[in-house]
Amino acid sequence: MNQTRRPIWRIILRVLLVLLVVIGAAGVGGYLYLRNSEWWIAVTLFHNDHRAENFRTMHELFPSRRVAAGTDVWAFAHPVGQLTLPESYRFGGEARSLEGFLTESETTGLLVVRDGAIVHEWYADGYHEESVVTSFSMTKSVVSALVGIAIDDGYIQSVRDSITDYVPELRGSGYDGVSIHDVLTMSSGVAFSEDYESMFSDLMWLPIRVFGFQHPVTDVLAELEREREPGTYNNYISSDSIALGLLVSRATGSTGADYLSRTIWVPAGMEGDAWWNTDYHGNELGHAFLGATLRDYARFGRLYLNEGRRDERQIIPAEWVHASVNPTEPHLQPGENPDSFWTFGYGYQWW
Structure with missing residues (x-):
């Protein structure tokens, strides 16, 4: 009786193993496809790790x-001459750091025009004047x-x-x-x-x-x-x-x-x-x-x-x-x- 059962279980185990391999391969393939599709970009459009790059491309x-x-x-x-911006500003009755605001808001560019002239131009995160x-x-x-x-x-x-x-x-x-x-x-x-x-x-x-x-x-x-x-x-x-x-x-x-x-x-x-x-x-x-x-x-x-x-x-x-x-x-x-x-x-x- 035992000799009869062993081959059956081996067959079942092999089938299950093959199914797992197929499912795993399909999952990896599907994941790789998704990562390179418009779907992935649309879903992660506003994600912190992708946002700066997405917004310039x-x-x-x-x-x-x-x-x-x-x-x-x-x-x-x-x-x-170039305008030197103040280091701080007041908002809501408090003094706040301009650099801190630019960092916190993830600002990638700041341009100041006065009297028809660019008096301050600054970029971050790989952005530049032609971005x-x-x-x-x-x-x-x-x-x-x-x-x-x-x-x-x-x-x-x-x-x-x-x-x-x-x-x-x-x-x-x-x-x-x-x-x-x-x-x-x-x-x-x-x-x-x-x-x-x-x-x-x-x-x-x-x-x-x-x-x-x-x-x-x-x-x-x-x-x-x-x-x-x-x-x-x-x-x-x-x-x-x-x-x-x-x-x-x-x-x-x-x-x-x-x-x-x-x-x-x-x-x-x-x-x-x-x-x-x-x-x-x-x-x-x-x-x-x-x-x-x-x-x-x-x-x-x-x-x-x-x-x-x-x-x-x-x-x-x-x-x-x-x-x-x-x-x-x-x-x-x-x-x-x-x-x-x-x-x-x-x-x-x-x-």
């Missing part, structure tokens, strides 16, 4: 479009400028138009019938979780859906529902900015990157090409993922400082610049406001 890691610069560069004035630095919510303000220019160009008739007149993919969603004005001022009434602390919030899950699952961002927005009456409450949500990015491309019949190139990047004299991440279906992401050099971000800031002008040339309509930073409705006003999620006040994608 986003245009290489995921689909992106080039925002071409021209040859007529808007030069900075020659500074009289393409990914912007996040600052992209929202660039998209706002494009909306204003598109209105001035006649592609969009009015901020009172419904956004779904131009973006038909959003009909039937929470955005159906919402005015462009209410989307610009983060008052769409659409339900979207902007929780930065939860990996499962709509915002934090968005890169995984768009870059990992490769879902069209139009589908993501089309799923959203309305939670309150538009134009009554200021609630900061990135989906509004994504909708505005779609508005620019649909209204102009151009990609957002091309329209940005010919209306701002070239005429404003940016010195380097920018890159704008898209989903896998060619839609620019209007809430974030525009990459440019620190100096070109400073040039964009100078446009708003100069009421939309580069020297004497009007790039962004002056009235749009003014309206963007001067909200008029009660729910958009700064200070303690029961109809706003925060105290800063909000305009056209500008605090």
